[in-house]
Amino acid sequence: MQVRHNTTALRTASRQEIAEGFRAVNRLNLDPNALRAYAEGLRTYPEMPFEQRGRFATMMTDHALFLEGAFALYESGQLEEQTYNGYLDSFACQLVAPGGAAWWTEISPFFLGRMVAAVDRRLAKGGLPDITQLQFLRLNDSARSSGPGSNCGSAGT
Numbered sequence: 001m002q003v004r005h006n007t008t009a010l011r012t013a014s015r016q017e018i019a020e021g022f023r024a025v026n027r028l029n030l031d032p033n034a035l036r037a038y039a040e041g042l043r044t045y046p047e048m049p050f051e052q053r054g055r056f057a058t059m060m061t062d063h064a065l066f067l068e069g070a071f072a073l074y075e076s077g078q079l080e081e082q083t084y085n086g087y088l089d090s091f092a093c094q095l096v097a098p099g100g101a102a103w104w105t106e107i108s109p110f111f112l113g114r115m116v117a118a119v120d121r122r123l124a125k126g127g128l129p130d131i132t133q134l135q136f137l138r139l140n141d142s143a144r145s146s147g148p149g150s151n152c153g154s155a156g157t
Helices: 002-030 034-045 052-074 081-096 098-110 113-125
Strands: none
Touching: 002 034, 002 052, 002 081, 034 052, 034 098, 052 081, 052 098, 052 113, 081 098, 081 113, 098 113
16 A cells, blocks of 8 residues: 555656646747747758757757656656656657757657657657647737737747
8 A cells, every 4th residue: 555655656746847847848938039949940940040940959859858758757657658648749749840850850869769769659640730830839920910919929929
């Protein structure tokens, strides 16, 4: 009974740790320049200015390192499959975009082979949404940039 309780407590702590890591990576989008580099990079990496390319690659690397941590916890039994699969899908969605795919092809040899294989299997499975269509990642959304309240949420436009 004590082992089960300890296992549950460990999984809960792992889930909280991973969620905090995900929030930290997500907070990078609070910087309008980083958000623009991310949105543009998903579409055009590596064909973008040097600074933007570097910012996008760094953000994507942060996402991949986050997933590598989640993968390690999942592999060791500290993170349940449903939580891990949610993070795996979230990461893989970025790699479906043309710039994300180009970045992954270039950088994946530098990550843990088992994690890369899991990501590649998820990509091969398909059925992932196009995240470039998410409202906060849409570029040149002029319909929302005029009229009352046009300053609200304009960091990604």
